[in-house]
Amino acid sequence: MFSLDTIVQGLLLGGLYALFAAGLSLVFGIMRLVNLAHGDLIVLGAYLILGLGTVTGMNPFVAALIAMPLMFGLGWLLQTRLLNRVLGEDILPPLLVTFGLSVVIQNGLLAAFTADSRKLAAGPVESASVAIGPVHMGVMPVLTLATAVAVILGLNLLFYRTALGRAFRATSDDAVTAQLMGIRPQRIFAMATGIALVVAAIAALYLGTRANFDPSIGPARLLYAFEAVIIGGLGSLWGTLAGGVVIGLAQTMGAAVNPEWQILAGHVAFVLILMVRPRGLFPRAID
Amino acid sequence: MMKTTFPAYRPLALAVLAAAALALVPLIGPRAVVQDLFGILCLLVLALNWNMLAGFAGLVSVGQQAFVGIGAYAMFAAVILFGLDPLAGVLLGGLVAMALAVPVACFVFRLNGAYFAIGTWVAAEIARLGLGQWKALGGGTGTSLPKGTTRDMLGVGPVKEWLGVSSAAASDIVLYWLALGLVLVTLGMSWAFLRSRMGLGLQAIRDNAMAARSVGVDPVRLKALVFLLTAFGTGLCGGLLFIQITRITPDAAFSLLDWTAFVLFVVVIGGIGTLPGPIVGVVVFYALERLLSDYGSAYLIVLGLFGIAVMLFARRGIWGSLSGRTGLELLPLGHRAPDPAPALRP
Secondary structure (H helix, E strand, O other): OOOHHHHHHHHHHHHHHHHHHHHHHHHHHHHOOOOOOHHHHHHHHHHHHHHHHHHHOOOHHHHHHHHHHHHHHHHHHHHHHHHHHHOOOOOHHHHHHHHHHHHHHHHHHHHHHOOOOEOOOOOHHHOOEEEEOOEEEEHHHHHHHHHHHHHHHHHHHHHHHOHHHHHHHHHHHOHHHHHHOOOOHHHHHHHHHHHHHHHHHHHHHHHHHHOOEOOOOHHHHHHHHHHHHHHHOOOOHHHHHHHHHHHHHHHHHHHHHOHHHHHHHHHHHHHHHHHHOOOOOOOOOOO | OOOOOOOOHHHHHHHHHHHHHHHHHHHHOOHHHHHHHHHHHHHHHHHHHHHHHHHHOOOOOOOOHHHHHHHHHHHHHHHHOOOOOHHHHHHHHHHHHHHHHHHHHHHHOOOOOHHHHHHHHHHHHHHHHHHOOOHHHOHHHOEEOOOOOOOOOOOHHHHHHHHOOOHHHHHHHHHHHHHHHHHHHHHHHHHHHHHOHHHHHHHHHHHOHHHHHHOOOOHHHHHHHHHHHHHHHHHHHHHHHHHHHOEEOHHHHOOHHHHHHHHHHHHHHHOOOOOOHHHHHHHHHHHHHHHHHHHOOHHHHHHHHHHHHHHHHOOOHHHHHHHHHHOOOOOOOOOOOOOOOHHHOO
């Protein structure tokens, strides 16, 4: 029913969604923080890369390398100055604060850059493609999926092989006991949000080179990302990748049937999976 | 702290006075004021409903625009496809919204906390994209109410004759009075519900779910009831709003910003979990809008920062902080402890 091409394109699109979702998944898994501003932070990252590229004339890939530490700093500040103050039993305050942040970032970008569509120009690599058997794939989408896998792999190594990762997991499982062991959850949270925004900068690079963006597109991207995280299961990074691929596949398959059904098909797939498995496919942590 | 509770009849008298003053506005005020106030009253209805959901039932939904849109589309379908009066369409909109809230609840009630919020948002997106496929109502580009719909609307004729105004002005006035009525009914019903046994159960769940269950309160049943009732109120409001807007598109009817984000800020700034909170919030919202209307997006930035500041420094909002500090209570929800049995009296 669906051509091999459709499935491959879905898989590749899933890579982009997994990139949107990876940072979110990390933050959500460690501190149960629902960051409703994550989509707008990715868009902010895209404007940052665009700005760096315009001022210095460098390639977006190089500009992204400079944007990454800047985004880490922003994440650290955001967590220590703002989000740490509202984290707690009640989910409403962090939800509302990040919602407010989303509105502020969106309209701040609108005031600074107007509503015009922008794009990051990556050069000839944008239109290059490779053929494997009967399927032609764009180099950029393949690079996106490869980067998503690499990011998830890297985050997993960090999570399970380093002292910081141990602190992440301990804080995720039981923040109070972790504190008794000399871990300061507030610093751990700040590190996590910093890393999440580094991943957001990488996502921004691929978002901006793939298609046009403007200040208003954050929330829709956030929703796809959240669907990927929830389908994957709380605290499972590989699950998030799987979730991204599920949304990507559902969207391209829906579009193959009727172009108007692309987004709808992704949402319907999300609902169906949660009806069967309310905690997602591979939950690691208990919420 | 000194607790100076008003005698019960005082807030009631105050409310009646305020309602009467608002009801008289169309008789003296210009049409632009009536239209403005209509928008504010509708926002207040949405805020009162969301406050019941998030502030009292602990259901933090970011997908209430689903029910605004469904109510609006049902009203349009009633007028365009069935040739009904728009006001019958509004009622239908409320009922359809409540009916569709059942499958939505079946889905989102399986999710808790943050998942619930995202689930409601996805449900609203599905409704938006789904109704965008309804070609009879214009698909993705939307459609307008037929010319003359509001002129023939129930009640417009008499009001026109009575006040000697144009049809268009008369329909604005009818809609305004209906919105005011909806505010009063929503407020009255919320108060009665929260003072009732069920409302007490709801607040008990919010304060301590475990303890509430141990005395026999069924959280899921109560929350589902609130979810359905607020869907009804939100759907009615959606129908009313779009009679005045006269044009519908999926993006406008299911706007996250207009029907959920603003509502959220109104409730949070005013004081979530209190009945007068949304009223205070809507007044602040309106004042900010007026003050900053010349600065475009700055208005939304200020609103967002205001919301964040409230969460950081005064989590109970303006009304919650005020009433906590002064002991002032309008529409109090507490119950006086029962009198000790006569035999125990000294």
